[in-house]
Amino acid sequence: MTGLEVTVGSLALRNPVMPASGTFEYHPDSPPPFDVNHLGAIVPKSLTLYPQLGNRPSRLAETPSGLINSIGIPSLGLERFLAEVLPRYEGLTAPVMVSVAGYSPQEYLTLTEKLSAVSLVAGIELNLSCPNLDQHRMPAQDVGLLRESVKSARSVTDKPLWAKLSLEVTSIVEMAQACLESGADAVTLINTFRAMAIDSQQRRVILGNGTGGLSGPAIRPMALAAVWDVSHAVDIPVIGVGGITTVDDALMFLLAGASAIQIGTASFRQPLTMVRVIEGLTGHLAKLGVASIAEIIGAGHLS
Numbered sequence: 001m002t003g004l005e006v007t008v009g010s011l012a013l014r015n016p017v018m019p020a021s022g023t024f025e026y027h028p029d030s031p032p033p034f035d036v037n038h039l040g041a042i043v044p045k046s047l048t049l050y051p052q053l054g055n056r057p058s059r060l061a062e063t064p065s066g067l068i069n070s071i072g073i074p075s076l077g078l079e080r081f082l083a084e085v086l087p088r089y090e091g092l093t094a095p096v097m098v099s100v101a102g103y104s105p106q107e108y109l110t111l112t113e114k115l116s117a118v119s120l121v122a123g124i125e126l127n128l129s130c131p132n133l134d135q136h137r138m139p140a141q142d143v144g145l146l147r148e149s150v151k152s153a154r155s156v157t158d159k160p161l162w163a164k165l166s167l168e169v170t171s172i173v174e175m176a177q178a179c180l181e182s183g184a185d186a187v188t189l190i191n192t193f194r195a196m197a198i199d200s201q202q203r204r205v206i207l208g209n210g211t212g213g214l215s216g217p218a219i220r221p222m223a224l225a226a227v228w229d230v231s232h233a234v235d236i237p238v239i240g241v242g243g244i245t246t247v248d249d250a251l252m253f254l255l256a257g258a259s260a261i262q263i264g265t266a267s268f269r270q271p272l273t274m275v276r277v278i279e280g281l282t283g284h285l286a287k288l289g290v291a292s293i294a295e296i297i298g299a300g301h302l303s
């Protein structure tokens, strides 16, 4: 026992730190510069049912305190993921939460059903920020579609099911409540914000797709407020994500009520960020003489 153990619903994690989907891949032939088993969990890039290429370049633009990406979701599709990617995770002790992006509730159902049947899949994170092809809406922005998508996935799995939401909504609390009522075990807050950049000299829009999603420290205060709002209003575990870069950032999210946190953009600048945050949390517990990180979760208070 290290004192960092947490639970997210029924899932026990050795510590609350994991990568944000789309920002970390594990391949045994080119492993990261740390032992991946030190992570609380592993969350790979979102997977779609069928193969797709992702967006056209350029796909990245740096902004002050942030990164705009329009990677889209390049995906091998479910069949190749099962055959080629998942076997790479065999033998790891960190639980693998597979992120899926569907274009309809039926696709969320199929992805969840097939992946849940694989023993090394610990659970599923539903990336609900993918536009629905028929209705041209994102489940994360349409409460009816959100309910349908989460319920569809829930109907075919008993494994942990996390719903990842967007803060580009009128009420994040309403969306999280809908996830709870539809059977999600936790909500992951939050995905990126729609953003763009223009090269003023060349008068050229930088991203090939026109717009992309803003991540990094620029979005951290909004993510933190979302975690605070939901954890105080809805009886569902929250995984906090958005701009977390230091152990102090991680502590803020835990104090706001997050049971666990994800780190994305910060790992691009410093690949050791996640392990440094884990070490920092251990140091923080020792400094305070606190036995368990659980004592910190939700302990933030209004003055």
Ligand SMILES: Cc1cc2nc3c(=O)[nH]c(=O)nc-3n(C[C@H](O)[C@H](O)[C@H](O)COP(=O)(O)O)c2cc1C
Pocket (backbone or CB within 6 Å): 020, 021, 022, 023, 045, 046, 067, 069, 071, 073, 099, 127, 164, 190, 191, 192, 214, 215, 216, 217, 219, 241, 242, 243, 244, 262, 263, 264, 265, 266
């Ligand atoms: C390059 C890049 C790719 C991403 N791809 C995905 C993805 O496939 N699925 C997903 O749910 N979120 C994706 N995200 C969003 C992150 O998981 C995370 O929610 C967001 O970046 C905020 O966290 P951060 O500020 O720590 O990066 C991506 C973010 C970046 C920067």
